[in-house]
Amino acid sequence: MTDSISSVLSQIRSYQSQLGQSAAAVRADNPRSDAVGGVGQFGQFGQLGQVAPTGAPSFSETLTRAINGVSSAQERSGQLQKAFELGDPNADLAKVMVASQQAQVAFRATVEVRNRLVQAYQDVLNMPL
Numbered sequence: 023m024t025d026s027i028s029s030v031l032s033q034i035r036s037y038q039s040q041l042g043q044s045a046a047a048v049r050a051d052n053p054r055s056d057a058v059g060g061v062g063q064f065g066q067f068g069q070l071g072q073v074a075p076t077g078a079p080s081f082s083e084t085l086t087r088a089i090n091g092v093s094s095a096q097e098r099s100g101q102l103q104k105a106f107e108l109g110d111p112n113a114d115l116a117k118v119m120v121a122s123q124q125a126q127v128a129f130r131a132t133v134e135v136r137n138r139l140v141q142a143y144q145d146v147l148n149m150p151l
Contacts, residue, residue, distance in 0.1 A: 030131040033091065034084050092128040099125040 079087075099121040105113035 027131050027134050030088060030128070030135060034088050037084055037087050038079055089132065092125070092132050095121070095125040095128050 099118075102113050102118045102121045106115065106118045
């Protein structure tokens with residue numbers, strides 16, 4: 023089970039690095055000044071204390087992409103299963119089984135990550151002040 027969690031975490035890291043590289047290219051093409059919301063005398067915060075977008079993906083965006091990836095793997099698996107049942111020559115049994123196992127592993131890893139996030143949240147709530 024830890025291999026599947028490691029796999030999901032490595033996918034999340036690769037998404038972050040891909041988005042980080044594209045954001046770095048955008049920042050290099052369009053450097054920010056000391057304007058409100060930019061990085062200047064206020065740091066990454068604007069005058070009203072709001073966080074300015076840095077181009078790097080947030081945790082929720084990364085988690086959403088990972089969940090969408092699991093969903094698409096499950097949809098792809100279901101489509102292959104249906105095509106195999108209908109006798110499509112392009113959907114052989116090996117492809118169907120591999121897609122099914124990939125979807126199952128991705129779902130289990132997502133559930134495990136969710137369980138760990140819930141446990142961490144409960145641990146934080148139970149911390150003494």
